[in-house]
Amino acid sequence: MDIFLASTSRQQFIHRLRSKRVKNGKVILFTGYDYFLQKLDLRNLLEKFQEVVLVPRFIDETYLIQEAISPLFHKYGDIHLVANPEYEERYRIIYEFAARNNKSIKIITVYDFCEKHLRKVYVPDSVHERNPRLGKLKPKGVFQQVSKSFIDVSLASVLLAVTSPLWLLSRIRIAQQSPGPTFYKQKRIGLNYQEFDCVKFRSMRLDAEAFGAQFSSKRDKRVFGYGAFMRATRIDELPQLLNIFRGDVSLVGPRPERRVFVESFEEMIPHYASRHVVKPGITGYAQVMYPYGTGVKDARHKLMYDLYYIRNWSLGLELRIVWKTVVTVLSFGGF
Structure with missing residues (x-):
């Protein structure tokens, strides 16, 4: 309205x-x-x-x-x-x-x-301009690390137990609609540019990237029926709970991207590299504050929220993001 x-x-x-x-x-x-x-x-x-x-x-x-x-x-x-x-x-x-x-x-x-x-950080429109307030971003310290680790492990354990029936259901439906591997692994960039295997339930056809890396879109034609349902409800993200236990990601943080996109964004968006000073997250401030989008413009807007999260992290902000994620999932809002 x-x-x-x-x-x-x-x-x-x-x-x-x-x-x-x-x-x-x-x-x-x-x-x-x-x-x-x-x-x-x-x-x-x-x-x-x-x-x-x-x-x-x-x-x-x-x-x-x-x-x-x-x-x-x-x-x-x-x-x-x-x-x-x-x-x-x-x-x-x-x-x-x-x-x-x-x-x-x-x-x-x-x-x-x-x-x-x-409640976001100003990111200039041009790579020739910088925000003098950003400088070198750092995590908040020991309290943030301990708090996030406790939240990550606690909530991931609960979610793994509660959602176990969905894991079985997803395996069956994926096999029915698109025979092939149940899980999909993709290299993503994490903390300090370290690459890791991001694990998801496969929601696309096996030939989804026959023509090279592409952004996912809201109505992606490469997605099969149950895959679309998994995306709308975020069920496809559940295997990333395993990434939490492996220490690759946190529950909350900037969304991890593929190297090809990271390198491209860093050439066009000021301060984009700053998002890698913390672990990426399954959900994040940008995901709950900005609608689904692709491309440089959307990446820049999301970066404003990611940098605000890094600069202004608090336990309250962390829990608010978790709550907003729950509301988004239950309302089939997607990210």
Whole structure:
């Protein structure tokens, strides 16, 4: 359900999103494009602000003032500006205009805004830009390692016992619909770039990658009937419990990818390598916060959540992700 209306001004692509419900005289302005905002973010912002304005990086100064800034200052009394310091010219122009006209404006960097309000880490759109806050990421220390190990082993043991009938059922149905191996092993990249065999129930035909490595998609034609059911209910992920006992993965963490995709993403997405400072997970913050997707754009959005998880890990966040995973599975939401 949309709660905003979108309009585009001329050909400059200044987007104005207006709330249908909020009438509080508050507006938030972004001096960048919406490349780090997803629909969920905009929906949440429009629960707090009457209008959200997205200004592109490269735009004529006169047009910026006349079409975006001046009308906002006349219309609203509470203006918030999210600025990217890498593009100082954009917010300097706005700040100086506010000072000349005796208008107040609240400024926050895109780095702080993403972490405090969107609960994700800002990842630049270009490999030529970096987030100075990231530096070298590290796990939180001994408490995190001990806590995660306890949660991993405890929940994996319970899940293995509870789901044992599904293992038998899956073996029978796979044999009926697509004769061949019950399990599917695939090399994935884990902690510190170490490669491991990720084990799943096979959900695709045996010739699924006859033409090379491909991303899975939500309606993948290579998937047979029961395989689609396993994916929707996450039954195909159950054998990864064995990876937990082997120490390859945790229950929660960044989703492990294949080397060919990791190498490709690292060339196109800033800070992508940082996700390998912790063990990958069967589920993760990105999986429960971002819809199913493939390609560079989706990988970048998921990385924002993965890096937030690494930077802001807590026992509470870990347990919330586990709970959200349970809800997602029971609602057949998939990841």
